Amino acid sequence: MGICIEPSYKTMAVKESEFIFEENLTCRYVAVIFGVTGLVGKEIARQLLMRSAWKVYGVARRPGKIPIQHPNFHFISCDLLDAEESRQKLCLLEDVSHVFWVTWASGFPLDSPECYEQNREMMANALDVVIPRAGAALKHVSLQTGTKHYISLTGPPAAEEERDEGMRLYDECCPRVETGHNFYYVLEDLLKERLAGKVAWSIHRPGLIMGSSHSTLYNFMGSLCVYGSICKRLNLPFVFGGEKQCWEEMGLDGSDARLVAGQHIWAASNDTIYSTTGQALNAVNGSSFTWKEIWPAIGLELGVTVPENPFSPDFTFSRAMAEQGQVWKDIVREEGLVETEMEDLANWGFLDALFRCPVKMLGTREKADRLGFTTRYNTLDSITYWIAVMREEKLIPW
Template identity: 60%
Template sequence: MAVGNCNGPEAPTKNIAVIFGATGLVGKELVKKLLSKPRWKVYGVARRADQALFKFIQNPNYQFISCDLLNPLETKHKLSSLREVTHLFWVTWASQFPLDSQECCDQNKAMMENALNAILPRISSLKHVSLQTGAKHYVSIGSGFQEGGLGFLYGEDSPRVGGGKNFYYALEDLLRRRLAAGNVAWSVHRPGLILGSSVRTLFNFMGSLCVYGAICRHLNLPFLFGGTRRCWEEMYIDGSDAGLVAEQHIWAAINDKIYSSDGQALNAINGDSFTWREIWRAMAMKLGAEVPEEMFSEDFVFSEAMGDKGEVWKEIVKKEELVDTEMGDLANWEFVDQLFRCPMKMTASREKADWLGFQARCDDTLECVLYWVDTMRDERLIPWKGI
């Protein structure tokens, strides 16, 4: 995941990318991977900068733009100067309203509309737009348990559900409408549980996991799994390495063989099968937390057990001389509770991406988790305690 350095004479720029959501889990990896390739210039757009990311990116071909995309006047002012953009990556979303609500749809659609209004009239060089949504494309909140177990995998042609209030659908429809006239190719990528490092992500599993492990170690608490037995013993969601998802975005964006002006949908998942029961002990050991004899507890609720531990996290940050973060910058306990008590399975197939020639794989989600623990340690977001 190294970032390329510009030494010697600077090669002429061939591709210019703008990444909306550059500080998120996949956005950070997109920035790094594009800058490691020759002849790319990258604009990163987000509401707030990630100072930890700046430490790793010292490249004259990168420029960060702070912008509130929900403000149409600010968006036009900040982005109207962009010229010669060839590739647009949309890996952001607005989270103020509940999922599957009309307000959430309207807000996310408005945010993308503002960005497109600022950029599209001023550029003729755009080749590809890459949209990231997720496996929730296939399920609706309140739709209940999905039967089929490991034998049931969602394919990209699975029908829409839930009456159309999933904001993913609104974004796909918007791109289809806005890009059709210019014959611009676009793709949509649907990851499962994204595994990566960021302090600007609402649904941050690795951040939550690592903060939980650090607090357990600090307070000598057992590293319990709190959720339903089905979520403990069966596979409910695919793991999606943030680096792999970023590679798929780039591969689709520059691959003429999968060109589609009507949108090419691709699941973006590791490709292996795992259960929390199989990997929970190894994760606890990696984080140096106490491993209880019985790790599963249906009565343990993360938001209840960890919700009041903000001051404990501050003690850990100070003691270990970590990057100054609040607990909420990394951990989202309500999200973990929802994940481990999810009534519906979101397991998908990556057969289409494989068939089209995308060769990157991450066949061991546990190894992926352990890698991101080490990455967060290197970034000084979590303590160097454990294996």
């Protein structure tokens, strides 16, 4: 099974009017996407390949179970933490004009010194090969981090600015948090050092990403859909387990993978925001929501039973779903889905932490709007869209 990207390709509910595919054109741009099997990496590849004149290299440790099939796409399997393997595999890259870094090393807890160092090492190994090999052809490097740039898991949040309706929205000028070891910072610093003011680069900070992938650690849509599928199978109520504040108040931004990918591409090809000092942009949907408002509609889309009051402060996904691996295997087999283990799509600890997050991570999109990137999505629409995509990709049942 593969994702065949060609003129006739249409994914359910996709609006392709903004992307024009032209056949038989010489590729004028060469992109390498590090993390091509992830939520945003897959979408960057799809959008680039539906535009004209792009050749795309995709790099990940393992190929996706739903591989991209396109004559201008080339997959490279590489462990970027292995310097020698990186030298051998990435030397295959030719004439790279655009780099998209949408991956990270997840072997250690966030904000730990080990996570910080591992991520620096991984990017350094890649840049050691790509920058000298690309030479003058390299035009732009696009780095994805996130709105966790503005908070710490080990201390108080950074300075906050009061905005409309009492919401605290972080803008791109907020100072770095001094506590912890946020690896986002070391990636920014490494790019600044290695590009040395000679190549434009941009930083993109999404919130909670909605997309489709089976190889993403913090996979919200995968977790949500597997949970819904198991509830439907066992006739369990579709409840929200978490803190009341997370249920009733907006605590994070939704970020549709289509929007985040589009912003990466827009920044990399838009002269008005070229910056050799690193232009940072929040990449968020821009619509406000609470789980209390949209949870019943999500349940309706998944075909599950939503209680009159779905909020359950004592419910934890980790405990409720811990023994349901065989149920998921049965669903996969009987529905003819792509072969996955429950843990390939679902991260129950992530859902528990997400719905009990003690701090708010809300970013303003004023800068992106002002510079001309005005794409927006309603977060509930994003969720229902990606449910449809995951069904079409046969990652979840109808």
